[in-house]
Amino acid sequence: MTLALYLHPLSSYVQKAKTGFYEKDVAFETRMLDGSDPVASEFAARWPIGRFPVLADGDALIFEATSIIDYLDARFPETLRLVPEDAMAAVEVRMWDRFFDNYVSYPQQRIVYRAIGREPDDGEGGAKWKTALETAYGLLDARMADRTWAAGEFSLADCAAAPALLYADWTHPIPEHFAALHAYRQRLLGRPSYARALDEARPYRHMFPLGAPTDRD
Numbered sequence: 212m213t214l215a216l217y218l219h220p221l222s223s224y225v226q227k228a229k230t231g232f233y234e235k236d237v238a239f240e241t242r243m244l245d246g247s248d249p250v251a252s253e254f255a256a257r258w259p260i261g262r263f264p265v266l267a268d269g270d271a272l273i274f275e276a277t278s279i280i281d282y283l284d285a286r287f288p289e290t291l292r293l294v295p296e297d298a299m300a301a302v303e304v305r306m307w308d309r310f311f312d313n314y315v316s317y318p319q320q321r322i323v324y325r326a327i328g329r330e331p332d333d334g335e336g337g338a339k340w341k342t343a344l345e346t347a348y349g350l351l352d353a354r355m356a357d358r359t360w361a362a363g364e365f366s367l368a369d370c371a372a373a374p375a376l377l378y379a380d381w382t383h384p385i386p387e388h389f390a391a392l393h394a395y396r397q398r399l400l401g402r403p404s405y406a407r408a409l410d411e412a413r414p415y416r417h418m419f420p421l422g423a424p425t426d427r428d
Protein backbone atom coordinates (compact mmCIF):
# COMPACT_ATOMS: atom_id res chain seq x y z
CA MET A 212 0.00 0.00 0.00
CA THR A 213 1.39 3.40 -1.00
CA LEU A 214 1.81 6.10 1.60
CA ALA A 215 0.86 9.56 0.35
CA LEU A 216 1.85 12.73 2.15
CA TYR A 217 -0.11 15.93 1.61
CA LEU A 218 2.45 18.67 1.90
CA HIS A 219 4.09 21.87 0.93
CA PRO A 220 7.90 21.69 1.24
CA LEU A 221 8.24 25.09 2.93
CA SER A 222 6.01 24.09 5.84
CA SER A 223 7.89 23.54 9.08
CA TYR A 224 5.57 20.72 10.17
CA VAL A 225 5.96 19.04 6.78
CA GLN A 226 9.73 19.21 7.21
CA LYS A 227 9.33 17.64 10.64
CA ALA A 228 7.34 14.70 9.24
CA LYS A 229 9.66 14.29 6.24
CA THR A 230 12.64 14.09 8.61
CA GLY A 231 10.95 11.08 10.18
CA PHE A 232 10.45 9.39 6.78
CA TYR A 233 14.05 10.04 5.75
CA GLU A 234 15.48 8.85 9.08
CA LYS A 235 13.58 5.60 8.59
CA ASP A 236 14.11 5.36 4.84
CA VAL A 237 10.38 4.85 4.33
CA ALA A 238 9.15 5.83 0.85
CA PHE A 239 6.08 8.00 0.27
CA GLU A 240 4.33 9.73 -2.60
CA THR A 241 3.98 13.49 -2.57
CA ARG A 242 0.59 15.18 -2.79
CA MET A 243 1.68 18.75 -3.41
CA LEU A 244 -0.54 21.41 -1.88
CA ASP A 245 0.16 24.46 -4.02
CA GLY A 246 -3.47 25.50 -4.40
CA SER A 247 -4.03 23.62 -7.63
CA ASP A 248 -6.52 20.89 -8.35
CA PRO A 249 -7.16 18.01 -8.19
CA VAL A 250 -5.00 17.72 -5.04
CA ALA A 251 -6.40 20.86 -3.38
CA SER A 252 -10.01 19.67 -3.69
CA GLU A 253 -9.13 16.12 -2.76
CA PHE A 254 -7.35 17.37 0.37
CA ALA A 255 -10.21 19.72 1.33
CA ALA A 256 -12.64 16.82 1.07
CA ARG A 257 -10.49 14.43 3.07
CA TRP A 258 -9.27 16.88 5.73
CA PRO A 259 -11.45 19.99 6.02
CA ILE A 260 -9.31 21.27 8.90
CA GLY A 261 -6.92 22.22 6.10
CA ARG A 262 -3.66 21.99 8.00
CA PHE A 263 -0.83 19.83 6.83
CA PRO A 264 1.09 17.52 6.75
CA VAL A 265 -1.46 14.75 6.54
CA LEU A 266 -0.54 11.17 5.71
CA ALA A 267 -2.88 8.88 3.79
CA ASP A 268 -2.25 5.17 4.18
CA GLY A 269 -5.02 3.68 2.09
CA ASP A 270 -8.23 4.81 3.76
CA ALA A 271 -6.47 5.73 7.00
CA LEU A 272 -5.67 9.41 7.50
CA ILE A 273 -3.02 10.43 9.98
CA PHE A 274 -2.83 14.08 10.92
CA GLU A 275 -0.34 16.05 13.05
CA ALA A 276 3.37 15.72 12.32
CA THR A 277 3.98 14.10 15.71
CA SER A 278 1.30 11.48 15.05
CA ILE A 279 2.70 10.77 11.60
CA ILE A 280 6.09 9.96 13.12
CA ASP A 281 4.42 7.89 15.85
CA TYR A 282 2.52 6.06 13.12
CA LEU A 283 5.73 5.33 11.20
CA ASP A 284 7.26 3.84 14.36
CA ALA A 285 4.24 1.57 14.74
CA ARG A 286 3.78 0.71 11.05
CA PHE A 287 7.46 0.04 10.34
CA PRO A 288 8.78 -1.43 13.59
CA GLU A 289 11.91 -2.71 11.83
CA THR A 290 13.11 0.85 11.11
CA LEU A 291 15.01 3.21 13.41
CA ARG A 292 12.69 4.19 16.27
CA LEU A 293 12.08 7.89 16.78
CA VAL A 294 10.17 7.42 20.01
CA PRO A 295 12.07 5.01 22.29
CA GLU A 296 10.42 1.79 23.37
CA ASP A 297 11.40 2.47 26.98
CA ALA A 298 8.40 4.24 28.51
CA MET A 299 10.34 6.73 30.63
CA ALA A 300 12.64 7.64 27.74
CA ALA A 301 9.55 8.06 25.55
CA VAL A 302 8.05 10.53 28.04
CA GLU A 303 11.19 12.65 27.78
CA VAL A 304 11.13 12.59 23.97
CA ARG A 305 7.44 13.45 23.74
CA MET A 306 7.86 16.24 26.29
CA TRP A 307 10.60 17.91 24.23
CA ASP A 308 8.63 17.37 21.03
CA ARG A 309 5.84 19.38 22.65
CA PHE A 310 8.36 22.00 23.77
CA PHE A 311 9.51 22.70 20.20
CA ASP A 312 5.96 22.82 18.82
CA ASN A 313 4.43 24.86 21.63
CA TYR A 314 7.21 27.15 22.80
CA VAL A 315 9.28 27.66 19.63
CA SER A 316 7.07 27.05 16.58
CA TYR A 317 3.92 28.49 18.12
CA PRO A 318 5.34 31.95 18.99
CA GLN A 319 7.31 31.95 15.72
CA GLN A 320 4.09 31.37 13.73
CA ARG A 321 2.32 34.17 15.66
CA ILE A 322 5.03 36.64 14.61
CA VAL A 323 4.79 35.60 10.95
CA TYR A 324 0.99 35.51 10.89
CA ARG A 325 0.86 38.96 12.47
CA ALA A 326 3.34 40.30 9.90
CA ILE A 327 1.23 39.03 6.98
CA GLY A 328 -2.03 40.27 8.51
CA ARG A 329 -3.44 36.81 9.13
CA GLU A 330 -3.73 37.56 12.85
CA PRO A 331 -4.48 40.94 14.46
CA ASP A 332 -1.62 43.40 14.93
CA ASP A 333 -0.79 43.61 18.64
CA GLY A 334 0.59 47.12 18.10
CA GLU A 335 3.84 46.07 19.75
CA GLY A 336 5.67 44.43 16.85
CA GLY A 337 4.97 40.97 18.25
CA ALA A 338 6.94 41.82 21.43
CA LYS A 339 5.10 39.24 23.53
CA TRP A 340 6.00 36.42 21.14
CA LYS A 341 9.58 37.60 20.75
CA THR A 342 9.96 37.50 24.54
CA ALA A 343 8.49 34.00 24.53
CA LEU A 344 11.07 32.92 21.94
CA GLU A 345 13.90 34.48 23.96
CA THR A 346 12.78 32.53 27.03
CA ALA A 347 12.76 29.32 25.02
CA TYR A 348 16.20 30.12 23.55
CA GLY A 349 17.72 30.61 27.01
CA LEU A 350 16.27 27.38 28.30
CA LEU A 351 17.41 25.40 25.26
CA ASP A 352 20.89 26.88 25.35
CA ALA A 353 21.32 25.67 28.92
CA ARG A 354 19.89 22.24 28.08
CA MET A 355 22.04 21.72 25.01
CA ALA A 356 25.31 22.68 26.76
CA ASP A 357 26.12 19.02 27.44
CA ARG A 358 23.96 17.18 24.89
CA THR A 359 24.08 16.24 21.25
CA TRP A 360 20.34 15.75 20.71
CA ALA A 361 17.34 17.05 22.61
CA ALA A 362 16.50 13.88 24.53
CA GLY A 363 18.89 10.94 24.25
CA GLU A 364 19.49 9.58 20.75
CA PHE A 365 18.20 11.45 17.67
CA SER A 366 14.42 11.30 18.06
CA LEU A 367 11.00 12.75 17.37
CA ALA A 368 12.05 15.73 19.50
CA ASP A 369 14.89 16.54 17.10
CA CYS A 370 12.59 16.14 14.09
CA ALA A 371 10.48 18.88 15.71
CA ALA A 372 13.48 20.98 16.70
CA ALA A 373 15.08 21.23 13.26
CA PRO A 374 12.42 23.24 11.39
CA ALA A 375 11.32 25.03 14.58
CA LEU A 376 14.82 26.42 15.13
CA LEU A 377 15.41 27.05 11.43
CA TYR A 378 12.43 29.38 11.17
CA ALA A 379 12.63 30.80 14.70
CA ASP A 380 16.12 32.11 13.97
CA TRP A 381 14.94 33.61 10.67
CA THR A 382 12.03 35.23 12.50
CA HIS A 383 13.68 36.47 15.69
CA PRO A 384 17.43 35.72 15.63
CA ILE A 385 18.91 33.53 18.35
CA PRO A 386 21.37 35.77 20.24
CA GLU A 387 24.97 35.01 19.36
CA HIS A 388 25.96 34.25 22.95
CA PHE A 389 23.68 31.19 22.98
CA ALA A 390 26.55 29.15 21.54
CA ALA A 391 25.23 25.72 22.57
CA LEU A 392 21.89 26.42 20.92
CA HIS A 393 23.55 27.67 17.74
CA ALA A 394 25.72 24.54 17.67
CA TYR A 395 22.64 22.33 18.12
CA ARG A 396 20.81 24.17 15.33
CA GLN A 397 23.80 23.61 13.02
CA ARG A 398 23.89 19.89 13.94
CA LEU A 399 20.22 19.63 13.04
CA LEU A 400 20.69 21.42 9.72
CA GLY A 401 23.54 19.05 8.90
CA ARG A 402 21.66 15.88 9.80
CA PRO A 403 21.17 14.16 6.38
CA SER A 404 17.45 13.53 6.93
CA TYR A 405 16.69 17.15 7.75
CA ALA A 406 19.19 18.50 5.21
CA ARG A 407 17.21 16.67 2.54
CA ALA A 408 13.89 18.20 3.66
CA LEU A 409 15.59 21.61 3.81
CA ASP A 410 16.99 21.20 0.28
CA GLU A 411 13.56 20.27 -1.04
CA ALA A 412 12.24 23.56 0.35
CA ARG A 413 14.99 25.67 -1.24
CA PRO A 414 13.06 26.49 -4.44
CA TYR A 415 10.28 27.98 -2.29
CA ARG A 416 12.39 30.02 0.15
CA HIS A 417 11.46 33.28 -1.51
CA MET A 418 7.92 32.64 -0.22
CA PHE A 419 8.98 32.95 3.43
CA PRO A 420 7.04 36.08 4.40
CA LEU A 421 9.76 37.77 6.45
CA GLY A 422 12.50 37.10 3.87
CA ALA A 423 14.81 34.10 4.01
CA PRO A 424 18.58 34.57 4.42
CA THR A 425 20.50 34.08 1.17
CA ASP A 426 23.96 33.53 2.65
CA ARG A 427 23.42 30.66 5.11
CA ASP A 428 21.27 27.67 6.12
Ligand SMILES: N[C@@H](CCC(=O)N[C@@H](CS)C(=O)NCC(=O)O)C(=O)O
Nearest residue numbers: 222223224261262263264275276277
Ligand atom coordinates in the same frame (compact mmCIF):
# COMPACT_ATOMS: atom_id res chain seq x y z
N1 LIG B 1 -0.39 20.95 14.70
C1 LIG B 1 -0.10 20.71 13.28
C2 LIG B 1 0.27 22.05 12.68
C3 LIG B 1 0.31 22.01 11.21
C4 LIG B 1 0.41 23.41 10.61
O1 LIG B 1 0.24 24.42 11.31
N2 LIG B 1 0.66 23.44 9.33
C5 LIG B 1 0.71 24.70 8.63
C6 LIG B 1 1.91 24.74 7.71
S1 LIG B 1 3.41 24.78 8.65
C7 LIG B 1 -0.52 24.79 7.77
O2 LIG B 1 -1.18 23.81 7.52
N3 LIG B 1 -0.87 25.98 7.32
C8 LIG B 1 -1.96 26.15 6.40
C9 LIG B 1 -3.09 26.86 7.01
O3 LIG B 1 -3.05 27.19 8.20
O4 LIG B 1 -4.03 27.12 6.27
C10 LIG B 1 1.01 19.66 13.15
O5 LIG B 1 1.75 19.45 14.12
O6 LIG B 1 1.13 19.00 12.12
